[in-house]
Amino acid sequence: MTSLAMAIAGTAGVFPADVLAEGWRVETGVTTRAIASDNINFSPTAPSSDTLLELNPTVRVTRRSPRLTLDAAYTPRYLYYTQDTYDSRLSQDFNGSGRFEVIDDFMFLDARAVSAQRNQSVFNAVPTDATLAANQLSRTRTYSFTPSFMGTVRLGDVATWRSNYNMLRSETSGLAANTLTSETFNGSLASYPARLGWKVDVMSNRTESDRSASVDRKSIVGSLIYRPDATADFTVRYGYEDTNFSSQRSGSTYGLGMGWNPSERTTFRADYDQRPYARTNNVNLTHRLPRTSFTASYSRNLTNRAEQLLSPTGTTDLVQTLSLIEPFASEPDPVLRQQMIEAYLRANGLSRYVVGLSPILSDRQYLQTRWQLSATRTGPRNTLSLSVFQTESDGGIGAIGPAVGDDFAASRVIRQRGWTATYSHRMGSVSSLSLSFTSSKSDGRTQTLSSDRDVLNTTWSTQFSPRTTGSIGLRMTRATVTAGDVDENAVIATLSTMFN
Template sequence: MASRRRPAATARAPELARFSRAALPPLWRPGSVALAALMALGAHAQTAGDLRYYVQPSISVSQTLTDNGGLDKDGQAEAITQVTPAVRVSARGQRVQGSIDYALNGVVYARESDRSTIQNRLSLNSSGGLELVENHLYLDASAQASQQLTTAFGQQTPGGLPGGDTTQVYTYTLSPYLVGRLGSVANLTARVTHSQTITPDASRFGATTDSAQLALNSGSSFSRLGWALVATRSVSDYDASRRTEADSVLGTLSYRVTPEFVVRASAGADWNDYRTVDKTRYDRYGVGFDWRPTVRTTLSAQVDDRYFGTGYNVTFQHRTPRTVWTLRASRDASEINGRGNAAVATVFDLLYAQFASIEPDPLKREQLVLAFLQANGIAPGTLVFTNVLFGAASLQETQSLSFALLGRRTTVTVTLTNSRTSRLDTLATGIGDDFANTDFVRQQGVSVNLAHRLSAVSSASLALSQQRNEGELDTQRTRQRTVTLTWTTQTGRRSSLSLAARHVSFDSDTRPYTENALVGTFSYRFN
């Protein structure tokens, strides 16, 4: 077998190598080992023709000692054991792009054994993913399995533990699409999409959406002036509500003022039955621009006059050698699955963008980020705020600001979010979600994570977070504050141990609680 090769990122960033080398698995190992064998043998990136893939199985055992296992006003001590086998698979090639992160979390309560359960956590993303017919037919796919709130005003739980007003949610999307060229005049894309949300314990939030899209855009014969024409049709069927339809036609003209600056204007029409029994036509207009003054700075903005009022989408990102800033703001219809989502970037997302200047290769960069997070005792999904489920199409307005500072021994990440969600389908009734008693749901969150390397094998981190949810009524207000202090050490090349102290305060008119806990976790990678 060929000898292992050290990743190129190590040579370019010696300061990263010092704290990543122990945790970073090998990046290359030529050969054609089958995926099943990789699962058993550990985490390696393989080359099979142009395909490179990386598989990392792992397992963790966690023991929580808490003074409030039932999350009651008058708490009772509890011991909670969690066993979590997991696997992460990433693939990069000319015909395959994607990653899968799956974990099966078994939770056992010592006293209240009836609360013991099994949770599935899944994240699959293959955007731009599978090339079925070379240069013509592709398939995008995504899937999620997670715990989400059934009401923004319900009880939230600490550390991803079961209970409160949460339920297991499964979502998946399959989207095959065909691309082609009409000479040098136009490019053609035809796409169909099937998306489904499944909530076994809260079926009123289930939904299925099917859509089709046909797009034409300017070909290579056009230089500075570009154009696009897009027609879309979607049908959504909500388990506890009604079937809705939405169609749209949109034409766009763009002009490249400079290689870095593009302006555009659009016009078209929407047809939908969100506010009327039969579909009604609404005209739409918009303007926007894309600006990339440097390779590390991007700014994109779009403003539209839509059937629901003014819609907009603004994204700004700027990177320096040691920081990354991301600003996002949008107001748009959530026509698929009707879900409210206060989540923005995770720690992994922030550092993945930050490490672009260190390691341009996506597969190597992903492994480098995961190794860095493990070496510094930071969970990849630290910045995710809790999702809220809604039972019909909704209107969502969100703003978020994320910041990451990568020091030689200290890493700081900060995220602020604000969102306001209201019912878009005004004819939907009797669903039993939050909009039965309020016209809007506002969510505000802030998360700060400070991690410091104490030595080559150990680190300490402090995580502070607060999330506030509120509606129209005074009784529709909740606030959760969490403080977690964690010490992590590498006990071997493949294993690590962490000890954490946690304090949670949840304020609510109906089910307030405070909780203090000590959590010990042992993790092992099969590589």
Template sequence: MRFASYRRAAPRYRRFCGVCVFGFAAFAAHAQDQAPSGGSAVATPTGPLGAPPASALPVAGVSAPASSGTTPNVRALTITPSISVTETLTDNVRLTERNRRADAITQISPGITVSSGIGRIRGNLDYRLSGIFYARDGSSNNVQQSLSAAGNAEVIDNFAFVDASANISQQSRSAFGTRTVDPALDGGDQTEVRNYNLSPYVRGRLANLANYEARLGYSLTDTSTKNADVSTTSGSLSVVGDRGPGLFNWSADASRQAYKYEVGGRTVNDRARGTLFINATDQLRLSLIGGREAIDYPNQPRDAATTYGYGFDWRPNERTNLSGQREKRVFGDSHSLVFQYRTARTTWRFSDTKDVSTGFNQAPVGSGQPGATYEVLFQQFAAIEPDPVRRDILVRQYLLQLGVPAGFLTLQRRQELAVSYQAVRQTYTLTASQSKVQQLDRNAQVNPITDFSNPVRLRGLSANVSHRLTPQSNLDFRASIDQSRESGGQSRSTDLRALSLTWSGQLGGRTSYSLGARHVWYDGDNSGYRESAIYGTLTRSF
């Protein structure tokens, strides 16, 4: 049996994981000391391979029952072990167009969820180790890790803090490799991506005139293929004027980000800017921006330029928000446009951003917006998980399968539209996205498989319908289309379409189940396949 994903982890990343887990355990112990006596809330279990639990996906096509109980907004220390068993019967385990081979896949996924909601340490950790076993091909057996963790520590009262987060997931190496909707089916393009972040910072006030924050950061992204590995060090200082209500306000910030690639050298981005805010009315705020920016690419002259721009933020009422920003940057123009509107039963959100991105499913750097799909899911998940920190992890777990390969600096324009409608027993969600990605630093990534030196356009569309059958069970239907197109070069393209129907529910307070079926169509330049499967999952928390 070969356990490739786990075995290839380099010693320095295993040590980093150990430090993170030890640190969180210490945080948890400290939080437990400060927790009030009495029973603690039971944490919501998560599904295998780091996917959200069936009961936590009311709008994603794989959801299960709404919780019958009420979850408190503030949780004491909670440690919840769990185990999931998933059985999948597929008619095309090798994802080939010809010589299709059926197989039965068994996934056994022990895991642990830790949550701390009071005291100096607040955060959540969800870790799963999934053993995947193939009935007809034991040589393909493997182990996959899944980790989603985020926490904050208040080191000195109202002054010094530390943010930390970690994620491990299975992602595509390339926008043009053989893709799949199930990590247990590897078409040769899958890699394990491990991302760790640590950021200490201090914040306070300056003579009752302004608020400041000084922050250091370290981020490490490691993949099984190594060609996309990158570590990032950063430092930033921001000062925001605070003299009370008035016509004008101001802010100033400076930052440095250094990206060190496993293959391709080091890239440094320096930026400083000032912003003048004009409070035109109680609902409308305007801004003028000016500054300086420079990017140092390996083996290239320093690229520097004066930056300038403008922005606005219009909030006519508590349900409507329209904001925008446009800047002239060293690499060209950047912009951000966000529209949000909600009613008692609907949520609408549109965003259009263009900025620098570092991969690993991150929104463009500096956009300040996590994305339309994220926002809609974050609001929809509120009924399942009121705690905003745990809800953030829950949504990000579900969205980890989306995005572009990790590990390089790109110029990305992304447009997203997300609409949801909540009826009495149904939830309807429609999401659409389009991204245009081009690598900025061509020396940073030399692997031609993941080459983004030519512009690549990524499109996605999904529709979800969730129907609550009983207070303890749901029926969910999902249809999705994902496309990638290369402009110039080899003009590569891929299309992935999928349909799924899932019935899920609760068996008591600690056991959940889901049964489903799917059909997938994939077409690429050099490969294509059709795959159908039925699957079932049983999850037990302790």
């Protein structure tokens, strides 16, 4: 909280007075939760029954204006174990993001801060509710700050340029305490949109950590872009990339890309690049009907721990999915649209994020291949969402030296796969019943190492007043880890109140 509060206060100090005077919204509330579990430590050999009582007050500050966008929430979570399986503790969670337009259409400042408990390993049995087994959890804080610039230059015709400099820091406490920092510069100079255009991209990245040698990457890539009409574009790329991976992998990089947007309902984008260290791909397809949306994605890119925490892998964001379908898609204001969706999720007892996989917490730059298929159908009383996903992470691509204290120390290649299904039914004007099932498997392909996990949640929720909601539900977890089978059954009750 201290770091986020100082960041918000320090940033607010440089804002003009008129920016601070209007359009701010402060929301406060509190959620209490009781979890009675027959295996609260998720142990395959010595399960312990206990009841966890949580007190979770929340403060959320939002701002929407032509110059400033801010969304910051802070939740100090107090956890008390009635049978003393673990010591009572205070878990300070925060999640904030913002953008400030310093100079009109020229200079912008973007910031992001996230703090939460994370599973220490993809081979643990802790479910998506990462609050119970304290011995399997680590505290991770990630901060990102990005000043960016854009403008026009005169090169015969008008060309546009954009550049940004991103500073990122991620800290993890616990058994594998470490710090990762990254600095990245991106610059792009592009011709004015026309039937035939061009673009030049430059990139420089340096990543350092306590547990891994520094990684340097630099590249310059030129592109030719052909736009036969307003709905399609085709791109050819060629350039040079220099890295200091385990074997100095430098040389030419080249690729192809295409985009197709035949209507507001359908978008498609595909990119292929051959780099000195590996082939990379990105494919995304989205199609929506009035009440149904479909998304498909495939990617193969370098990533790291911080990027995975800022953009979770194997996660379905229902706000993002529902924004494509009615009655939300017809709302032109993105702020009002998100508020409509969040109110809809609360009314139907649904969580915004459906997490199927735990992130790999490694300080290495690693190559991750990921695909995901998702579909959502919403009706007057029913919502159904299905997502299938798989990732394969190779810790040897960007490695320098042996892996120490992370998942890649157990296996250089880790494959994760699974699926999540969620169904919600509105039983009346204020009550709903939701059911979700998540099945996932993580295994190390180079050794006999795996973890299977199935989690079933069923929850009844209701609204007691315009500002107060409550729920009661049952969770059943069945997992298999290297030490044996893990079974957990829990009854979960919550009561939430918004004060304003």
